Amino acid sequence: MGETTERTRIVAWQDPLPGSEAARELGGLEYLRAIARGELPAAPIADLMEFSLSEVEEGRAVFGCVPAEYHYNPIGTVHGGLACTLFDSAMGCAVHTMLPAGVAYTTVELKVNFLRPITSETGRLLCEGKAIHVGGRIATAEARLYDEADKLYGHATTTCMIFREGSKERSVGESRR
Amino acid sequence: MGETTERTRIVAWQDPLPGSEAARELGGLEYLRAIARGELPAAPIADLMEFSLSEVEEGRAVFGCVPAEYHYNPIGTVHGGLACTLFDSAMGCAVHTMLPAGVAYTTVELKVNFLRPITSETGRLLCEGKAIHVGGRIATAEARLYDEADKLYGHATTTCMIFREGSKERSVGESRR
């Protein structure tokens, strides 16, 4: 979705408005599956940073990304912002898969641990988010970021706030691991 | 550094290698001032996401950014990854300003709180990072993200690891606030 020549890239994205309207009418899992199949537009930031939703099921979402030079910080490795963006996406979507139509969420806080440097030699990374607890008002999730050899580059947790208008408290997915 | 027409942007960035070599030879504050003045290349990710270092002094760094549609998530607001990227930059650089030449650092973990949604109507945001503690092996910093009316959009803390080859433990900047 972006063409690279030398140190120039053409980034194209789609109007996020139709997708965000669909998000209100569909259950989270249905909505995210439509994005994964390309039937609804991806997030503009996914086109900007070149990552995409590769797997989604109830309580789980996986994003893929190939780190490149345009993700670099000034000290010679990929900027931590890339991993944060992938973690926020994977965990937010993992929570979203658990929400019925008409129930919205927002990320309240995010905590990321970086375990080793990422470079343009790292190759494709997968960021797997999993819901831990989805309650009436609060949901939490966790994520791991690893390469194709299953080497771990970082992990994260998040807290989301859930907006259930008029709906009762419920609790899902909180069994012992 | 990026031209926008409709929903297409041409992103251009510079080779990060010369800058990262300079980072090894200069003290952190000197190095970051050279970036702020445009004498050394900015981070490629700063060109990609359109943010820049606007102020830097000992223990403090401020980045500016105007949130745009290409920063959006699929649910109609700016993706949390933008704030995370700004926070990581501001706090990492605030720590970096306290390090002499030859001393490197890496971010170990980052914790972000999001207080209100950011949209393309929000206007210019400033992300101010401040070092809290710079010790022999560990440094910590905090940051705030606010708009031009000083409305607060989020705050963050970070832990960095410091690599002092052969140098003694020291402690700076840890007085009561």
Add this chain to the structure above:
Amino acid sequence: MGETTERTRIVAWQDPLPGSEAARELGGLEYLRAIARGELPAAPIADLMEFSLSEVEEGRAVFGCVPAEYHYNPIGTVHGGLACTLFDSAMGCAVHTMLPAGVAYTTVELKVNFLRPITSETGRLLCEGKAIHVGGRIATAEARLYDEADKLYGHATTTCMIFREGSKERSVGESRR
């Protein structure tokens, strides 16, 4: 409130029920001032761990504690749980001071950085919590832990959920620092 002889202490605490009932009827600041003056019982855990509320005002609460051998971990320093308990108290109470009668809160998450070891030689510690943002549903706060020479031992942030039954969203205390 506890007598120490050799490695034995008698811990006495008060029924927390009357205090928690008062908490529902009083505004947060009024309630906490009554605890600080000794007119309402302190938390049982404060008697157990020997810490107390020493200062409280709108948006700010300070707890004091003298670390002792009974706070130790098995590896020769004070257990991190003591600092966490002080941080949770100071930040929760800082938020509570901003809440009117009838509005409850609960701590959703807590993040603590430990900067240096605490021992029984450290002397009296003060843990100062300050509200950062108090919104309609979410509040955040931060805290610092320092000794009488203003040496910093740790810092923390927290997210609380606010339960305003039927009350409108409001926003306080979010100016730039």
Add this chain to the structure above:
Amino acid sequence: MGETTERTRIVAWQDPLPGSEAARELGGLEYLRAIARGELPAAPIADLMEFSLSEVEEGRAVFGCVPAEYHYNPIGTVHGGLACTLFDSAMGCAVHTMLPAGVAYTTVELKVNFLRPITSETGRLLCEGKAIHVGGRIATAEARLYDEADKLYGHATTTCMIFREGSKERSVGESRR
């Protein structure tokens, strides 16, 4: 290890010095197994707060605790400091099990999510910590807190610093989950 009559408890603990000396001479797992078997003294804070190490193996440690009135905050539930103390213990010990004799660690930061209130009706809680990454200088771990019906009350992550004098970087336990 503490006798309760009405709202008074006699707390007795042991000198932590011999145990902390043993900690330097034994590998972490061997040391913690000696504590679990009662051959080395538990942490004084474990006697104060009434919790104990119930299981320990490579990369994993479980603490048990029965929440009681003396753990209460002033607003009618168990204080968050109890969960934090259990999390810090379980995660620190999970990391410690991976360290050979002569290698020390310290907790740099801790992040806790609280999912539901704990009361004296909750019954026995188990806090299970697991190492995620044990590197040359940094280790991370996670933990869950649940009751005997496997209901989840909270979860946490931590970052520890490892002090390997003269030893090489190594990496353990970082496979994909």
